Amino acid sequence: MVSEFMLQQTPAARVTPVWLAWIERWPTPAALASEPVGEAVRAWGRLGYPRRAQRLHAAASAIVQRFAGQVPADEADLRSLPGVGEYTAAAIASFAHARRALVLDTNVRRVLARLDGGEAFPPASISKTERTRAEAWLPDDPHAAALWAVASMELGAQVCIATGRPVCGRCPVADDCAWRAAGYPEWDGPERKAQTYAGTDRQCRGALLAVLRDADAPVPRAKVLAAWRTDAEQASRALASLLDDGLVRLDCAGDLTL
DNA sequence: CAGACGTGGTA
């Protein structure tokens, strides 16, 4: 569950060291839930999207309170936890509990779009067609389904990759691939819009939060805002949103902490 | 359903 949270939109290579330290420090949901959420945000380091740390901490608390400290195996129960969406619930049910679940991440979606759909990429948002298609591939036996889930995801991550040319020479189903058979037609769907970052509120929030993550004591407001000199108004607004999100808190002296 | 939400690696 911890790894799945960390892997949401974050490459595995960057997750590994943080995950190792996290699991050693907090081996159980109860261990994590017993510490302040700010410690989770700090331990999250530079993985990005720090609200995931906040949600993981909240999920741990919910597991202690509602599931006797045990990570649930049922998808609906998993979905009731903060930060656990369609993908993560299926992944935990499948990988951790060997349940039959539709694990449809960006890798599997791409594999099926090519293998079955004959297109270079899946649509921007997950469609009914994709779920139906994926369901048809999923074996009935739970253990076989769980194996299919890891295998299809890994195939997408290592072989049927998003960037550059796929490594079809190492693909076990290359001969069955509709996209390959069609001669690798270019993606003709809507432009995949580049995500901007420089100068955004996201970058600003990250800069402010980094100050608090690296500090071992509460920091005066002015000192936090000084981490974003380019636009004082933006910094002020970003800090307000961080406070609003609960990622940053005000101590009794008026200083800021995680 | 589009847009917000971090960060860093690769081509």
Next chain:
DNA sequence: TTACCAAGTCT
């Protein structure tokens, strides 16, 4: 150097 994007979730 810019552009893309990486095991998504929430609003």
